[in-house]
Amino acid sequence: MAMGRPRAFDADAALDQAMEVFWRHGYEGATIAQLTEVMGINPPSLYAAFGSKEGLLKAALDRYSAKRACWLEEIVSAPTAREVAERMLMGTADSQTDPANPPGCLLVQGGLACGTGSENVPFELAAHRAQTENQLRERFVRAKAEGDLKETADPAALARYLSAVIAGMGVMASSGADREALRQVAAVSVKAIEEQSNS
Amino acid sequence: MAMGRPRAFDADAALDQAMEVFWRHGYEGATIAQLTEVMGINPPSLYAAFGSKEGLLKAALDRYSAKRACWLEEIVSAPTAREVAERMLMGTADSQTDPANPPGCLLVQGGLACGTGSENVPFELAAHRAQTENQLRERFVRAKAEGDLKETADPAALARYLSAVIAGMGVMASSGADREALRQVAAVSVKAIEEQSNS
DNA sequence: CCACATTTGTAGCGCTCACTACATTATGGA
DNA sequence: TCCATAATGTAGTGAGCGCTACAAATGTGG
Numbered sequence: 001m002a003m004g005r006p007r008a009f010d011a012d013a014a015l016d017q018a019m020e021v022f023w024r025h026g027y028e029g030a031t032i033a034q035l036t037e038v039m040g041i042n043p044p045s046l047y048a049a050f051g052s053k054e055g056l057l058k059a060a061l062d063r064y065s066a067k068r069a070c071w072l073e074e075i076v077s078a079p080t081a082r083e084v085a086e087r088m089l090m091g092t093a094d095s096q097t098d099p100a101n102p103p104g105c106l107l108v109q110g111g112l113a114c115g116t117g118s119e120n121v122p123f124e125l126a127a128h129r130a131q132t133e134n135q136l137r138e139r140f141v142r143a144k145a146e147g148d149l150k151e152t153a154d155p156a157a158l159a160r161y162l163s164a165v166i167a168g169m170g171v172m173a174s175s176g177a178d179r180e181a182l183r184q185v186a187a188v189s190v191k192a193i194e195e196q197s198n199s
Numbered sequence: 200m201a202m203g204r205p206r207a208f209d210a211d212a213a214l215d216q217a218m219e220v221f222w223r224h225g226y227e228g229a230t231i232a233q234l235t236e237v238m239g240i241n242p243p244s245l246y247a248a249f250g251s252k253e254g255l256l257k258a259a260l261d262r263y264s265a266k267r268a269c270w271l272e273e274i275v276s277a278p279t280a281r282e283v284a285e286r287m288l289m290g291t292a293d294s295q296t297d298p299a300n301p302p303g304c305l306l307v308q309g310g311l312a313c314g315t316g317s318e319n320v321p322f323e324l325a326a327h328r329a330q331t332e333n334q335l336r337e338r339f340v341r342a343k344a345e346g347d348l349k350e351t352a353d354p355a356a357l358a359r360y361l362s363a364v365i366a367g368m369g370v371m372a373s374s375g376a377d378r379e380a381l382r383q384v385a386a387v388s389v390k391a392i393e394e395q396s397n398s
Numbered sequence: 399c400c401a402c403a404t405t406t407g408t409a410g411c412g413c414t415c416a417c418t419a420c421a422t423t424a425t426g427g428a
Numbered sequence: 429t430c431c432a433t434a435a436t437g438t439a440g441t442g443a444g445c446g447c448t449a450c451a452a453a454t455g456t457g458g
Contacts, residue, residue, distance in 0.1 A: 002425075002426055002427060002428095002431070002432040002433040002434080003425060003426045003427080003432090003433065003434075004424085004425065004426080004432085004433035004434025004435070005423065005424040005425055005433075005434050005435045005436075006424075006425060006426095006434085006435075007434090007435065007436095008424090008435070008436070023312075024312060025312050025313065025314050025315070026227070026310070026311070026312035026313060026314070028225070028227045028228055028314065029227055029312055029313045029314030029315075029317070030314065031314065031315075031414080031415070031416085032415075032416055032417075033414090033415085033416095034315075041436085042436070042437055042438085043416085043417070043418080043437095044417090044418070044419095044435080044436065044437075044438095045435065045436065045437090046417095047416095047417070047418075048434085048435065048436090049435095052416085052417085053416065053417090104311070104312075108311065108370055109311050109312045110312075111225070111312075112225070112303070112307065112308050112311070112370060112373045112374075113222075113223060113224050113225035113228055113308045113309075113310075113373065114224065114225060114228045115224050115225070115227065115228030115229065115230065116224070116228075116230075116233075118228070122373065122374060123374070125374075126374030126375065129370075129374070154383065156383075157383040157384070157386070157387055158387060160371070160376075160380055160383060160384050161383070161384045161387040161388065163367070163371070164364060164367030164368055164370070164371055164384045164388075165363060165364060165367055166367070167366070167367040167370035167371065168362070168363030168364055168365070168366040168367030168368075168370070169363055169367075170370075171307060171311060171328075171363070171366035171367070171369075171370070172359070172362070172363055172366065174311045174312065174321065175311075175321060175322070175324075175325030175328070176325065177359075181359055184353065184355075184356040184359060184360070185356070185359055185360045185363045187356070188356055188357060188360040188391050188395075189360065189391060191390075191391045191394045191395075192387050192388060192390045192391035192394070195390045195391070195394055196387075196390075201401070201402040201403045201404080201455075201456045201457060201458095202402090202403065202404075202455065202456045202457080203402080203403035203404025203405070203454085203455065203456075204403075204404045204405040204406075204453070204454040204455050204456095205404085205405075205454075205455055205456095206404090206405065206406095207405070207406070207454090230444080230445070230446085231445075231446055231447075232444090232445090240406085241406070241407055241408085242407095242446085242447070242448080243405080243406065243407075243408095243447090243448075243449095244405070244406065244407090245447095246446095246447065246448075247404085247405065247406090248405095251446085251447085252446065252447090
């Protein structure tokens with residue numbers, strides 16, 4: 001059997017470029033013309049590799065999550081719930097204002113509401129956001145079992161809380177909040193977790 | 200001088216309908232066809248009254264803010280910073296999950312990122328969000344002056360914090376979080392303000 | 399009743415959108 | 429070498445977008 005002409009572009013590098021366009025303009029605001037230009041390919045190559053605009057988004061989201069995975073692992077490996085929260089929030093403040101990326105978070109900027117025909121895009125984003133919340137919840141369940149969090153603490157509620165603050169920071173970052181402003185938000189938020197911790 | 204044919208539709212009622220479309224589908228996801236249908240008018244009437252799709256959005260945002268204004272006034276009239284925060288957050292949890300409206304908040308759902316040609320839409324939304332933050336900040340400045348908030352408290356940071364949590368709750372509501380989940384987030388958030396209060 | 403001013407409904411403008419037909423080119427296997 | 433296979437570049441496709449020209453309709457002032 002013949003193997004066909006080999007792909008002439010690096011799919012991961014192209015995905016990184018596409019990710020940035022979705023991040024900056026949102027799913028609906030990003031056009032195939034913009035995407036193909038930054039990816040350095042033509043539409044047929046895009047559709048052969050990713051199937052559709054939505055397929056490209058999913059691939060970009062997967063790559064985004066994959067890139068964050070090890071960072072997240074390191075965060076939840078912190079010794080206490082308080083420290084997990086602090087590293088998580090401060091790290092978020094920094095990454096959401098990192099000039100190397102568009103401001104905010106792709107999983108929020110990507111599109112909370114979409115037009116007819118793209119209704120599942122918001123669901124896709126929400127599913128990826130839920131991954132982080134799940135990791136936090138599991139970590140807080142452990143923290144409670146270890147006696148690090150108070151008996152009265154609700155790990156699921158705390159994880160949801162952090163998830164909300166992170167999303168909120170993304171909204172603020174996208175509208176121009178600078179790193180110092182986000183760090184202040186993070187600092188206040190940590191107190192709420194601290195308050196549920198022992199000692 | 201003659202006065203011309205009178206307008207045959209109620210602009211405010213039409214705006215309420217348009218608001219809901221922007222809320223549910225975002226600025227870019229909302230089409231003129233959808234908007235004119237729910238408004239019960241034809242495109243020329245829309246353009247005569249509001250100038251453009253963006254003009255319609257601005258009018259809808261103004262109306263949205265106007266509707267919230269008296270509610271906000273009542274919130275910040277609560278006796279203490281803690282109570283302001285609690286009413287604000289609990290009220291937000293309720294309104295963002297009110298089945299009478301689309302889930303979340305128009306000022307977040309409307310569009311955080313837009314395509315080329317609509318770059319100022321996110322700014323418009325951010326400006327309206329900033330109004331709430333400003334009211335909260337002024338209220339917390341007063342609370343600090345009254346000795347209600349600790350000497351070490353930073354009113355601007357607390358207002359930014361609440362603003363972030365509110366935006367984050369909007370993100371969660373739009374992806375299906377129910378009222379109870381948002382109330383839990385609100386409850387945890389209040390503790391952070393409580394922690395900065397005297398007694 | 400008439401002239402003017404403004405809105406309304408019909409119909410469709412130009413444009414951009416996501417997506418693709420097709421011929422060409424580049425590889426591996428027989 | 430020659431075929432099968434798959435990616436590439438060119439050049440579009442139909443559909444839907446925001447928006448508008450135009451004439452008929454509906455009001456007011458004289």
